Amino acid sequence: MIATESPARSSSPFHLLHHSRYSRASTLALVGWLFCSRSYSAKLESSVLPRPLPLDLLLVRPCSGDMALYNTTLPWVSNVAAQRTLRTTQVAYPIALLALYLVAFTIRSITTSRKDEDDVPQQPEQLGPGGKPLPKKHNNNGSPKEPGIPADLDFSRPRKLLFEWLSVGIVASFVANIVVIIVHALVARNEGWWCGEAPTVYLVGSFMVYALLLIHMVDSHPSPTAAHFVTWMVAALLEIVLLGASFALYTSDHREPTVGAPQNGHQRGGELRRDMTEWEITEVTIDIVRFFLLAALLGFFTLFVYLQRPKRKMEEPHHHDESDALLSNGHATENGAATGPSHGYGAIAQNGKPHGPAHGHHEAAPAGWEKPKQVPTRSWWEYIRAYAIFVPYIWPYKDRKLQINFVICFLIVFAQRGIQLLVPLQAGHITDILAGESKENVNHQPFMPWAAITLYIVYRLFQGSNGLLGATRQILWIPIEQYSYRELSVAAFEHVHMLSLEFHLGKKTGEVLSALGKGASLNTFLESVTFNVLPMLIDLGVALVYFLVVFDAYYALVIAVVAFWYIYITIRMASWRAEIRRQATNASREEDAVKNDSMMSYETVKYFNAEAYEFNRYREAVQKYQKAEYLVTLSLALMNTIQNLVFMLGLIVTCFIAAYQVVTGIRTAGDFVTMLTYMTQLQGPLNFFGTFYRMIQNNMINSERMLELFKEKPTVVDKPDVTEMPSCEGEIRYNDVHFSYDHRKPALKGLSFTCAPGTTTALVGESGGGKSTVFRLLFRFYNAQSGTIQVDGNDVQDVSIDSVRKHIGVVPQDTVLFNESLMYNLKYSRQSATNEEVYEACKAASIHDKIMSFPDGYETKVGERGLRLSGGEKQRVAIARTIIKDPRIILLDEATAALDTETEEHIQEALQTLSRGRTMLVIAHRLSTITMCDQILVLHEGKVAEKGSHLELLAKKGRYAGMWKKQVRAQRAAEEAKVLKDKADRLRRESMDSSARGRNVDEESPNSSDEDEQQRKEQTELQSALSLSPKAAAPHAEIASVLRGDSGTDNNAQREALRSGTVRSPSPVVEEEQDKQAPRSS
Structure with a gap:
């Protein structure tokens, strides 16, 4: 559709007398004009008609006696409304559609996100470190649902292709309109034909809007959405208005628009047309086709939505209750782990207890806080809503000074935007002064603009990130950045420590540490968005408005097109380069x-x-990297080239338009310089957008890892109405306790026992029997799934976790120490302990003398995880540390396993002293260390199979008696092996002394067949002995080597000693062990 020019009329009435068709009424017209000019002047002042008014219009309107005569010469009266409607609608069309689509898209994103929240059962609010609220987890198993539309507009692939091709047809129709205008302008170049600004803005701007809709439809899922539908509906209404105005204008008298002719009726345009031309017919035809394409989009959208209604009626709504899992079976959890057939994470059993404490992360699906293998896909609203968790840690709500800094930084950002506009304006003003075209030039004579140049330098001094304003903003932002980093890092550190044991057992330490260090990435991300992305968008918006108001629509249109394609190509190519x-x-x-x-x-x-x-x-690895590096460099060069090409095309177009307007006198040389300077300033942020987009992408991924870490919640927490346990006597009672790490394999099945205060209870049994689980449940690492665990009659789940753990001391089997001094590690259990108390505890643990033998004594660094100490030394340090804590309940997990016999005896004495008046639970595999325990529990498959004292259990001849018999035999075998090894060592030493003599004897005496037979018998006996256990067989192997003479010397003395009985043969216990192992060897 082309905006046309109404024919201009002369401002004098006397020219009418020269036209024959006015001759019959010339006098009447002149009199009518003179008579009615005064009465119609008031109306003309408020008329919508432009000024100056054509005089022949005034002759016709009040004097309508011969209207048939004048209608053929006055088309402007009937066309002015249509022309203005057409021009206004054309300019508003792309702006209105773009604004409407963005608003609809925003509303849809927010409403669909809220719909997801409605699908999830309400959970109690979780508080993060410092009492700050943590976000709730959401179930995003499917696509977000469009409110009020079934199946979320998730059309099938053929239906989506139909919408895409119809949209392609609409885009092609605008391309066809542009081609028609270009061809028409080339054909009618002699007449100076040109469509004008309004049609150009309409066609190019609408093409860009519909291209955006098409791109979003192809890239997004599900699509099309309600945002597309609303935009198409409004576009169809506007197309009707445009078609009506075009028909009203083109079917009446009108003039062709020409270059430079304003479309306001002041001047004559091109040739007068009384009917539609072939160009206008082609144009209107394309418009009609476009309207029908829009109607088809609306019709098919409505039809497909209607067809999906029966499907929605067939689906029964599912009402969630407490027994439903937040993460349904077969679906991935938020962190990626599949729940499988078990109860989902967060499901509550009917008895009010959780089905299981663990929801571990599956190896094939890493946790959300682990490094992702690809860029996460989320909507912008989901990011904003998720990142809202960081607001309490970023905004200094208690520091008024930092809040003032924050506000000043934002004011500086807006001030910098003003400087960005003032610099090119001042450059253009200086150019006009030097060219003699400024209003300050007297008689258009140039002069030296000292003040203007000084002001320009001042502007440049404040401009950019390196200017005074930018430097001031960076300085003011430093304390804010440090505050947010400090709060985020400390909060994340506290949060990870507050997580339950199951998280730490299944975590990857490197990934957790990496996620903890992403506070700087979040700061960089927020700073980049605030001080780079936002200013760039503001600069583009200011440039559009400035060029539209000060220059004309052509410049604003070029900037909009360049910015759109520049950003789109950058994002596309950056994703490809990833x-x-x-x-x-x-x-x-x-x-x-x-x-x-x-x-x-x-x-x-x-x-x-x-x-x-x-x-x-290595050469192949280097070549492989170089090939990949070459592709990275090539793709970067290609992206930079395309970016520069897009911007240069826009710069060329604006330069040609500005140069033409300067030559024709419409613009000054200063305007050209202003335009060129402003465009150059816009190139910087756009060129940086490629690198900036990748940086934001990486920072977003890193900060999201911290976000997911914050979303991890502890599975064992205090109840809201929990109370403290002020004192502890040490009574422990397990009542029908059930627990399982995996629902397929219970760890405890109805475990019940009681430990009286001040008694020692030992837990024995095979591995996997539940001994360590008993400790973990008592220490509140996990909660029992059923049954109760009581300390002094208090259910441990009804009192605070800290108050329970305060009265329990633990000596683990594998002691881990901090890479600090011994004194630091010893005082870690109670920081208020004095040095004398530490010394007494170390003496009780038989480690004091050893520590004092170190060069630095108690200030000795133990190394990472205590690796500079031996296993026995670390164990004794752990015992001393527990003694310093002075708890009422002590848990010993094989505390003497890593100690030698002599040290073990000292530790047993220290533990007996420590256990007086305290309740002690001991996990032991060496039964000799628990013979003095008050009670021994034999655990088998999560139950108490036997219980009693040592003598009572031996009398029962059950599992404990069998375990004791096996360990006694093993101990005797070890003792026999030690005796054999000692005697073999002695014989080796003796043989070395007599090696020379023995060698001479062997050389002089021949080997008899009887001696050979005897040697073979001895070797057979020793080979049979080698089938013993490794500990018992070791000395026999050495004795066999003596008899074989493998040492290279004569071993007659050793063999003689063996034959004479100096070295005994294996004991009956060993022979019994050999008999038991013989079938296995056979």
């Missing part, structure tokens, strides 16, 4: 792995003369 960069990163890591592996295996390479192989392997 996979290339990932391959290059993997190739670089592989190169490092090959290099490190080869260097670490230096001796192996030399053993097998594999230098050439390693050289080739």
